[in-house]
Amino acid sequence: MKYISYNNHSFKKTKYYGRLSKAQQDDFDLLSNIFYFKTNNYVLDQLIDWDNLETDPLFRLNFLHKNVLSEADYQQLLSLYQAGASIEVLQPFIELIRKKTTPQIPYDEKCFPTAGGERIKGLYRSFNNVISLFPDPMLKTCHAYCSYCFRWIAFNNSEVQSYTSYKDPQTPVTYLKANPEINETLFTGADPLTLTAAKIKEYIDPLLTIDSVTTIRFNTKALTWWPFRFTTDKDAKNILELFKHIVASGRTLTFCAHLTHVKELQNDNVIEAVKNIQATGAKIICQGPVVEGINDTIEDWVNLWSQEVALGLQPYYMFVELNHNAEASFRIPLAKAVHIFQEAEKRVKGLQQPFNGPVFMNDVHCVSIDEVTDDNDAKQFALKCLASPYAESEGQVKHIPYDKDTRSAGNLVEMFMPEEHSKP
Numbered sequence: 121m122k123y124i125s126y127n128n129h130s131f132k133k134t135k136y137y138g139r140l141s142k143a144q145q146d147d148f149d150l151l152s153n154i155f156y157f158k159t160n161n162y163v164l165d166q167l168i169d170w171d172n173l174e175t176d177p178l179f180r181l182n183f184l185h186k187n188v189l190s191e192a193d194y195q196q197l198l199s200l201y202q203a204g205a206s207i208e209v210l211q212p213f214i215e216l217i218r219k220k221t222t223p224q225i226p227y228d229e230k231c232f233p234t235a236g237g238e239r240i241k242g243l244y245r246s247f248n249n250v251i252s253l254f255p256d257p258m259l260k261t262c263h264a265y266c267s268y269c270f271r272w273i274a275f276n277n278s279e280v281q282s283y284t285s286y287k288d289p290q291t292p293v294t295y296l297k298a299n300p301e302i303n304e305t306l307f308t309g310a311d312p313l314t315l316t317a318a319k320i321k322e323y324i325d326p327l328l329t330i331d332s333v334t335t336i337r338f339n340t341k342a343l344t345w346w347p348f349r350f351t352t353d354k355d356a357k358n359i360l361e362l363f364k365h366i367v368a369s370g371r372t373l374t375f376c377a378h379l380t381h382v383k384e385l386q387n388d389n390v391i392e393a394v395k396n397i398q399a400t401g402a403k404i405i406c407q408g409p410v411v412e413g414i415n416d417t418i419e420d421w422v423n424l425w426s427q428e429v430a431l432g433l434q435p436y437y438m439f440v441e442l443n444h445n446a447e448a449s450f451r452i453p454l455a456k457a458v459h460i461f462q463e464a465e466k467r468v469k470g471l472q473q474p475f476n477g478p479v480f481m482n483d484v485h486c487v488s489i490d491e492v493t494d495d496n497d498a499k500q501f502a503l504k505c506l507a508s509p510y511a512e513s514e515g516q517v518k519h520i521p522y523d524k525d526t527r528s529a530g531n532l533v534e535m536f537m538p539e540e541h542s543k544p
């Protein structure tokens with residue numbers, strides 16, 4: 121299959137646009153003008169169930185849904201649009217909405233490596249032994265976009281990219297050599313595996329000269345947004361060779377697959393891709409968010425984890441979806457997320473450790489909702505800090521009052537900040 125990508129304009133010229141109901145077409149026209157939309161011929165031809173769009177999780181995963189906006193904003197925009205207001209006329213309102221929905225990601229100055237007092241662009245060290253690396257070419261795009269992701273707003277912003285990425289592949293080397301406690305380098309992208317193998321290798325090879333780097337990790341959704349990357353693409357052989365090259369250097373290669381629904385894995389193309397990746401010696405671990413309307417039942421997670429285990433993949437993290445916008449979100453109530461995780465975990469055989477969920481992952485902490493405690497008739501959520509740039513925070517447990525409907529755990533950065541670093 122030859123890769124063909126579609127944006128909001130080219131998608132409307134495909135036969136599939138006519139398969140949308142009038143209301144779905146209005147939503148598509150409106151929302152894809154506010155946020156970016158991207159799909160491809162595999163997603164359209166083989167993943168989405170066009171006969172059951174209202175309930176199809178893959179349609180919901182790829183196509184923008186109105187819960188990216190607050191109900192009030194959505195209704196106001198829709199009524200103006202249906203009354204004939206052009207996108208140009210709506211532009212100021214659209215800009216306002218974009219601003220509201222762009223996540224305010226908490227950063228900590230401690231996480232920015234420096235050299236000679238200057239920040240080293242494109243490096244982010246959130247946890248003691250792990251560093252995230254952001255080479256400029258890896259921040260551009262994914263094979264398709266997930267409806268719940270707002271990171272791609274930044275991917276289309278060259279100003280943000282130039283501030284947060286590096287171009288010279290040698291950039292991290294001196295810092296990594298000077299900090300041998302960092303043993304894992306993480307490429308997270310956009311999707312790093314959209315690049316050619318040759319381009320990725322330029323950024324990998326300098327890391328393989330550093331003895332203390334023992335794990336190279338890619339976070340990617342290429343496995344299920346475009347499995348041909350690892351089977352029949354003209355660069356497929358090269359990417360598999362690159363994986364072997366990393367493994368042959370004595371490093372652990374962790375292929376962290378972003379998976380949302382079992383339907384993504386029920387496909388011969390994906391199964392062949394999994395086998396090819398495994399044959400290189402790479403270890404595949406899986407993570408994904410629990411998302412309203414896509415995978416928010418116990419069954420969804422039993423099915424997903426069971427299929428992962430059957431294919432020899434390791435379930436790793438279930439995330440709580442990021443809160444992009446105080447009024448609108450794909451996030452489900454925290455109590456429901458805990459219940460889904462705990463009940464599904466009991467029903468799946470063969471789960472290995474480490475295996476965590478539901479987990480909040482911001483850029484400063486990784487915090488799991490461990491359990492709901494019930495001491496002296498006072499129900500509480502127990503939150504455990506799994507990783508932090510502050511070693512003393514790791515392993516700490518804090519309690520917050522239980523509320524069956526809440527979708528917020530409060531300010532986790534403040535909650536797990538060691539006292540001596542807290543602002544007065």
Ligand code: SF4
Pocket residue numbers: 261262264265266269270271272309310311340341378
């Ligand atoms: S693949 Fe990852 S980075 Fe790309 S749109 Fe989906 S969630 Fe965002």
